[in-house]
Amino acid sequence: MSTIDYNFTSCPDRRGYGSLKWEKYADPEVLPLWVADMDFETAPEIVAALQARLDHGVFGYTIPHAEPIEAVLHYLERAHGYPAKAGWLNFLPGLVPAINLCCHAFTKPNESVMTATPVYPPFLTAPDYAKRELIRVPLCLDASDQWNLDFEAMEAAVRPDTRLFILCSPHNPVGRVFRRDELEALGEFCERHDLILISDEIHCDLIFDAEAEHSVTASLNESIAARTVTLMAPSKTYNLPGLACAFSIIENRELRQQFHQTIRGIITEVNCFGYAGCAAAYNHGEAWRLALLETLRDNYKTLRSFLARELPQIVFRPMQATYLAWLDVRGLKLDQPARFFEQHGVGLSCGEPFGEPEHLRLNFGCPKARLEEGLERMARAMQNR
Numbered sequence: 001m002s003t004i005d006y007n008f009t010s011c012p013d014r015r016g017y018g019s020l021k022w023e024k025y026a027d028p029e030v031l032p033l034w035v036a037d038m039d040f041e042t043a044p045e046i047v048a049a050l051q052a053r054l055d056h057g058v059f060g061y062t063i064p065h066a067e068p069i070e071a072v073l074h075y076l077e078r079a080h081g082y083p084a085k086a087g088w089l090n091f092l093p094g095l096v097p098a099i100n101l102c103c104h105a106f107t108k109p110n111e112s113v114m115t116a117t118p119v120y121p122p123f124l125t126a127p128d129y130a131k132r133e134l135i136r137v138p139l140c141l142d143a144s145d146q147w148n149l150d151f152e153a154m155e156a157a158v159r160p161d162t163r164l165f166i167l168c169s170p171h172n173p174v175g176r177v178f179r180r181d182e183l184e185a186l187g188e189f190c191e192r193h194d195l196i197l198i199s200d201e202i203h204c205d206l207i208f209d210a211e212a213e214h215s216v217t218a219s220l221n222e223s224i225a226a227r228t229v230t231l232m233a234p235s236k237t238y239n240l241p242g243l244a245c246a247f248s249i250i251e252n253r254e255l256r257q258q259f260h261q262t263i264r265g266i267i268t269e270v271n272c273f274g275y276a277g278c279a280a281a282y283n284h285g286e287a288w289r290l291a292l293l294e295t296l297r298d299n300y301k302t303l304r305s306f307l308a309r310e311l312p313q314i315v316f317r318p319m320q321a322t323y324l325a326w327l328d329v330r331g332l333k334l335d336q337p338a339r340f341f342e343q344h345g346v347g348l349s350c351g352e353p354f355g356e357p358e359h360l361r362l363n364f365g366c367p368k369a370r371l372e373e374g375l376e377r378m379a380r381a382m383q384n385r
């Protein structure tokens with residue numbers, strides 16, 4: 001199938017299907033541009049595989065089996081040059097439970113966990129839920145307006161009781177793709193302070209900047225591999241979060257055992273459709289993914305030029321990956337920016353749970369016309385204020 005056959009210009013009505021994204025707002029006129037869930041149908045190749053699984057008619061307990069295991073291993077080798085082994089792999093019904101369980105598995109009560117903010121909210125709540133202390137180190141900006149890990153601040157903040165660093169790579173919400181040398185430096189930092197590195201790479205196949213390339217953290221060298229827990233899923237890239245299929249890769253046997261002991265009896269199995277969707281995404285989804293990236297690149301350009309032209313008080317820094325734009329809205333001088341835009345018909349993520357109030361996150365993974373409608377509403381809201 002050629003890329004032009006894929007539909008990125010419309011999306012079926014999602015109301016009435018229990019969509020978290022679309023059913024959040026009581027007012028049906030609010031256009032939801034918040035949670036990381038795209039308004040696109042998934043790849044037809046994936047729909048066909050799910051249909052075939054449905055046609056089988058038997059939906060018993062399903063264990064990890066050859067099809068999804070081989071699909072994931074081939075994908076890691078082909079797309080990221082990472083020769084992972086089946087024994088390192090553990091399928092999971094989601095990465096959020098995995099992040100929480102990592103805090104339990106690898107730290108003791110009152111020990112601390114470090115992460116770089118702003119960041120995906122569960123990174124900030126997981127340590128607290130587990131009664132571990134959270135050390136937040138803000139990302140810093142360089143002269144070219146690029147977000148970086150602030151190694152100086154990390155050295156100053158790390159403590160003898162720090163056990164984990166949770167990394168988002170590529171980074172949600174700032175959209176930064178970390179270079180190899182930066183990840184190596186992070187590995188050295190973790191080694192110096194004996195930290196386990198939780199590397200959440202769920203956004204690694206959503207890089208639309210042609211100059212940027214993803215490096216799987218654990219693939220960089222043996223020493224990093226020995227202390228890294230890699231978390232991945234096809235769910236963001238192929239818009240399958242409702243299928244609940246993700247996986248961890250842990251090379252170090254001891255860490256793997258610790259993780260398994262913590263999750264057993266607690267975490268549910270992945271269901272048969274999750275496995276089928278995951279295998280189909282990695283085996284047959286590449287043409288769709290490439291077409292998606294073109295759409296995201298185009299939407300990103302639309303967003304950038306619209307904000308620069310119509311809402312120049314919003315600071316929107318260059319990004320390389322994801323469909324989640326991080327907007328610094330301090331210049332708008334709004335008391336509650338998310339609430340303000342919601343009242344004017346646009347549902348955005350509030351920055352506070354990411355660790356930065358006065359910021360908003362906008363999901364541009366939707367048909368361009370829908371994005372433009374949301375942006376027009378935002379501009380009108382500011383004009384009529």
Ligand SMILES: Cc1ncc(COP(=O)(O)O)c(C=O)c1O
Nearest residue numbers: 036094095096120172200202246
């Ligand atoms: C960095 C990151 N990790 C994990 C998730 C969610 O993972 P899951 O749906 O598998 O729990 C998201 C969703 O947006 C995310 O951005």
